[in-house]
Amino acid sequence: MKTIVLKQRLQIALTGLVQGVGFRPFVYRLATELSLTGWVTNSAQGVLIEVEGDRLQIENFCDRLQLEKPPHAQIHQLTRQAQKPTGEPTFTIRPSLKGPKTTPILPDLATCAACLQELFDPRDRRYQYPFINCTHCGPRYSLIEDLPYDRPHTSMKGFTLCPQCQAEYDNPRDRRFHAQPNACPQCGPQLALWEASGQILASQSAALQAAIAALRQGKIVAVKGLGGFHLMVDARHAAAVQNLRQRKHRPDKPFALMFADLQQVQQACQVSALEAALLQSTAAPIVLLRRHSNPLNLAAAIAPKNPHWGIMLPYTPLHHLLLAELGSPLVATSGNRASEPLCTDEFQALQQLSGIADLFLVHNRPIARPIDDSIVRVMAAKVMVLRRARGYGLAIADNPQEQSSPTDSLACAPPLLAVGAHLKNTIAIALPSQTLLSQHIGDLETPATLTTFEQTISRLAELYDWQPAVIACDRHPDYLSTQYAEATGLPVVAVQHHQAHVLACMAEHQLLGETVLGIAWDGTGYGLDGTLWGSEFFRVSGWPLSIERVAHLRPFGLPGGDRAIKDPRRSALGLLYGLWGEALFSHPAYQRWLPAFSTAESSLLAHSLKQGINVPLTSSMGRLFDGIAAIAGLATTVSFEGQAAMQLEFAQSSQATTATYPLEPSRVIDWRSLVIAILQDLDQGVAMDHLSAKFHNSLIALIGAIAAQLQIEKVVLSGGCFQNQRLLEGTVKQLQQQGFQPYWPQQIPPNDGSIAFGQLIAANSQLLKPKSQISSPLIQSQSPCA
Incomplete structure (x- = not known):
């Protein structure tokens, strides 16, 4: 008797990183293997599938869909819906659908092993072709112009595939099937070497x-990557x-290095298993190594x-070819002038890098948007992303329609744009299904960088057919991002800088709604009382949020305000003036403590301090670091932010004291007692590593003592100061020993690169509050998240 097989049909909708990953x-191979018919297509939301066949085979298909998905794919949501069987005879791949755009964009991926093998195989038709790629590697975010992710929506649209490449592109069983940047020497982008004249x-x-x-020969070559x-x-x-340092006007800030392979890196640096995995990952970030x-x-x-050195491995075929032939590591620093955005166009580079580069190695594949190299560091046995850019996706949180946690309410909030901070700027947007954090943009200190900032906002808005209804920004009135928000005419929610730091880390670790002790230590941020904050201890609880400032450093004067960022002597002067007042300038040890000030400078600064002219008050931990570094003679003036604090961190040795x-x-x-004790140690000739260790130990002990007083189990650490390895690891160990649970930024930067994400959370909380509950933002002790 013949068995009758009753066919069923199922529609499956997938969201997540499911485009550009093969x-x-x-799906085609899996469905045909299981003798299922139907179709699969890209949509603006993700991937849509219909399968028809035996019920058990359909269930098998659904199980294997998640278990065996491509290595770079991430399924965020899978929904199933029964359909009526249609009896179609085969399984096909249909053209992409249009609709509301919500699908995440895959980041650019380092060259895969299969492509590398072809790259160096003289028998392969792509031998030594600098733009080899497949569905497992190559450019994604840097070339996409629209969704869904199809070749006509990328900067490869101007390159017509040759017959061989087209056959690969059309073959579902080929690893280059619908690899949108697919190309070869006959039909793809080409290299050229230009003189500085073009x-x-x-x-x-x-x-x-x-x-x-x-x-x-020692030439400086600008390489388009x-x-x-x-x-x-x-x-x-x-x-x-x-x-290169002289031409780029970069006297001290470290350069990044690109090594040929892991073995070469291991000759030069200490490399843990986790650090090796990061170097060889598809993100291929710069990894800080001792x-x-x-x-x-x-x-x-x-x-x-x-x-430390910041080291990365080659992540494009062009880089592999350069390093393999050269045999020596390369300095690979960002192709821009100081405070300017990254150059992406060869003609733009000729102008902006004139006088720096001797030659230009360029290609004719357009770059849709600038993406710098990401920077990571392993601390406390965890990965910490210090600069989130190339290799890391835009999506940082899912917002399913069914609300089950505070972050999910972003799905129901009005369309939110957060414009971030002034330094290390990023922007963030809340879509119905996810929250997106942009790539690193940079410091908003020049018109060119401001233009890049505005373009990042407009291009993300165009990509997702999205427009903001409310803008979240920093409270600092002089930030260009704040001024941009105010100029739009849209409703603005001003968010306190350090609260944004803490909230970003809380959201990363899914702590919103819980009671935590949030600690935000950084350079400076505009406080709710009009002073410059930066040593904040917050009690954060509830949803909508309640935030109370429970502790901070005693404020001190900062002569010249922001000028102190690159002149640590000014922070030192503010600390010493806080101890002795006007008597400081006649103190017999003044010249020994601050020998770098000339007589004229001292006279002018003394007048400013006495009159309170351009001497804002600050409680910044970052400025305390700077001041101690200057007093100790480690850094009196600096050429980049954080340099003085880094010198204080690096002064320690592994054999340093445990004293405080x-x-x-x-x-x-x-x-004040800490500074006096440090001055006494300096007078007695105490070794610098001993002094630095005692200073760090004191801060670690302070955090432990305040946590013990407040007895809040979960402690969140954020802000630029926690990029300091000694401070972070010591604090984590101290808190764990005391029975507390510390959390710190990992996938989202601890520095101002996280501010935009925290602003989204804060603005959403504020918008959820009834107007009667929104109190004055200037109440310091029990202020709302505003």
């Missing part, structure tokens, strides 16, 4: 060889590295007075 060919010196493989020869330009020199060529004594004889000017300076826990933490 998901449709995976004259073409060489093309294709000859351009690559000429660029390598120039690097060996995945998301923008690098300025590259041979890392062993000391004169070339120093020349270096050895420099067995590779790299230039000392790469990272002056810094025990006096620093009593209280609502207003009095730093």
Whole structure:
């Protein structure tokens, strides 16, 4: 008797990272293997599938769909709906659908092993082709112009596929099926080497060889990569590295390095298993590593007075070809002028990098948006993203329609845009299904960077057919991001800087709605009382949020305000003036403490302090670090933010003391006894590593003591100061020993790169409150999240 098989049909809708990862060919192969018919297509929301066949095979299909998905795919949500069988005979891949755009965009992925094998195989038709890629690797976010993710919606639309590439693109069983950047030497982008005048010196493989020869000669070559330009020199060529510093006006800030492979990195640095995994990951970020004594004889000017190097491995075919041929690590620093955005266009680079680069290695694949290299560091056995950019996705939270936690309410809030901070700017938007944090934009200090900031907002809005109804910004009136928000004419929610820091970390660890002790230590942020905050202890609870400032440093004057960021002597002067007042300038030890001030400078600053002219009050922990570094003679002036604090951190040795300076826990933490004790140690000739260790130990003990007083189990650590490895790891260990549960930023930066995400959370909480509950934002002790 013949068995009758009753067919069923099921529609499956998937959201998440399911486009640009080879998901449709995976579905095609799985369905045909299980003898199912139907179809699969990309939609503006993700992937839509209909399968028809035996019930057990359909269930098997659904199970394997999640278990065997492509390695870079992430399924955020899967919904199923029964359909009537249609009897179609085959399984097909249909053209993409249009509709509301919510699907996440996959980040750019480092070159995969299969493509690398082809790249260096003389028998392969893509041998030494610098733009080789497949569905498992290559550019994504840097070339997408619209959704869904199809070739006509990318910057590859101008390159017509040759017959061989088209056959790969059309074949569901090929790993290049619908690989949108698919190309070969016959039909794809091409290299060229330009002089600084724009004259073409060489093309294709000859351009690559000429660029390598120039690097060996000590030339500075501007190389157009995945998301923008690098300025590259041979890392062993000391004169070339120093020349790059002089031309770029970057005297001290460390340069990033690109090594050929992990084995070469291990010769130069200490590399843990986790750090090795990061280096070799598809994100391929810059990883901060403690270096050895420099067995590779790299230039000392790469990272002056810094025990770490920022190292990445090649992540594009072009980089692999350069490093394989050169045989030496390369300095690979961002292709821009100081405070300017990354160059992405070769003609723009000719203008902006004029006088810096000797030659330009360019290609004709347009870059849709600038994307800098990401920076990560392993601390307390966890990965901490310090700069979130290339290789890391935009989506940082899902907002399903069914609300089950405070972050889910972003799905029902009015369309929110958060414009971030002034330094290390990012922007964030809340879509109905997810929250997106932009790539690192930079410091909003020049018109060019402000233009990039505005373009990032407009391009994300266009990409998702989205417009904000409310804008969240920082409370600081002078931030260009704040001024942008106010100029839109839309309703604005001003969010206190340090509250945003804490809320971003809470949201990352799904702590919203719980009671936590939030600690935000950084340089400066505009406080609710009009002073400059930066050493905040908050009690955060409930949803909508209740935030109480429970402790902070005693304020001190900051002569010159923001000028102190690059002049730590001013922070030191503010601390010392807080101890002695006007008597400081006649104190017999004044010149010993602050020898770098001239007589004229001292006279002018003394007048400013006495009259209170341009001397804002600050309670910033970052400025305390700067002041101590200056008093100790480690850094009196600096060329980049955080340099003085870094020197204080690096002054410690592994054999340093466990002793502390006096620093009593209280609502207003009095730093004066600590500074006096440090001055006494300096007078007695105490070793610098001993002094630095005692200072760090004192801060760690302070956090432990305040946590013990408040008895709040969960403690959140955020702000730029917690990029300090000694401070973070010591604090985590101290809190754990006391029975508290510490949390710190990992996938979202601890610095101002997280502010936009925290602003979204704060604004959403504020909008949920009845108007009668929104009290004055200037109430310091029990202020709303405003």
